[in-house]
Amino acid sequence: MEHTKMKQWVMSSKPKGLVKPTDFRLEEVPIPTIAKGEVLVKTLYLGVAPVMLRYMTNETSFERPMHIGDVMIGRGVGRVVESKSSSFKIGDLLQTKLGWREYGVIKDDPYFMTYNMKNTDLSSSYGVGALGMNGFTAILGMRDIAKVKKGDKVLVSGAAGSVGSMAGFIAKALDCSIVVGIAGGEKKCKLLTEKMGYDAAIDYKAEGLYEKLDHYFPHGIDVFFDNVGGELLDNVLARINRRARIAICGRISEYLIPPEEYHRPKNMYKIGLMDSKMEGFFIYDYQEHYPEYENQLAQWIRQGKIIPYEDIGQGIENMPEALISLYKGTKGGTRMVKIEM
Structure with a gap:
């Protein structure tokens, strides 16, 4: 691997009202190593959603509590670059809970809600929205x-x-x-x-x-x-x-x-x-249906019945602004950031 360091965003303070830039801190840390049953995923795209405010204030029952200094929680799409797991191989395109970081370690654990995308002829960005x-x-x-x-x-x-x-x-x-x-x-x-x-x-x-x-x-x-x-x-x-x-x-x-x-x-x-x-x-209660959902949506996309509308920012440095823009109500469609530049 040509790089040994990666960037990640952590929560620096609990939001009071809506989120603001000072609630986050950008860090540079070593790219993690993986253990048995884990894969290393290079992040391609990260999505943002209004519910992320509730992640930060621990107001959801389906997400792990967040503490000051924790990597910001979030789903995205990434490519497996190293694998010690029998579930995923190098090259697999995954949508999963990567967190706001350039590389994520994903375990064989239901928490990550990892889904291996199959319609890879379509844009990988669709894994954040249309096929996610x-x-x-x-x-x-x-x-x-x-x-x-x-x-x-x-x-x-x-x-x-x-x-x-x-x-x-x-x-x-x-x-x-x-x-x-x-x-x-x-x-x-x-x-x-x-x-x-x-x-x-x-x-x-x-x-x-x-x-x-x-x-x-x-x-x-x-x-x-x-x-x-x-x-x-x-x-x-x-x-x-x-x-x-x-x-x-x-x-x-x-x-x-x-x-x-x-x-x-x-x-x-x-x-x-x-x-x-x-x-x-x-x-999250319908995981067994995800493959059928993906295939049907992909079919409609190929037929032109669905034309996904995406608003894509550039670079991990812009993650906080991408989230804040949702609460400003200035964006439409699926808001995401392209991480791999």
Whole structure:
């Protein structure tokens, strides 16, 4: 190996409110050696997601607690460059919990949620989004939870995010009659209709959100793929059709407020009244389906039914800014950083 040192980001302070640059520190350390059952992975791309703030403040039940000085947690795509594992060989393209570092050591441990990508004729960056957990989440929620079928009228909230940017394409691939996305700001709404496959977009920051819902869905909503929760979910429930399906993917509107300030729904009764279904889901519970998800999504990409929208930064030095930009709401699609330059 030509280099003996690598760069990595560690958490230097616990965020107070939103993350800021001083919550991270860039270090140069030796490239680690591996033991039996481990592989050394050269990082190609790292993704960022809003949930990373909750990793840093230890507010998730599915991630290990973070302490000051710990390498920042994060998933990415990398190539195996050394292996002492029977599970992976040199050259394998993995999406896994690499952390914010140029080389990651991955063990034969379920914690890492390592997935060996097979559709390597497509861009390796897709392992962060379209052929990674975000794409898998979108197809699981839209196809298997919401069971979108031909002719359905579909609404997606948080539509310009990494999952939402895939959800619209998937709904159209499944022959829905109209798919409408909700996003914040004119720029993001333009992305929805020009780059992300949506038939129409609603700007929740503008006036008349619910009037626009009535305009696009005069006969009601069949499927709602929800990333936002709160008041928006409650108002959509008031507009669902008989046997509507609501897939609860997230509730970003309430991530940064205390439980006592959560919206108290008034229209939950509509689920029973309309013989409908509302179901939450978590992608890590469906690992046995990942190969099928990857193959189906890859097929749609090759057919042009999905055109992944990626926002790619350059260089490990830009990881904090890539994450901070998510909370500023200035980006759309899958936000990632190319590490191998």
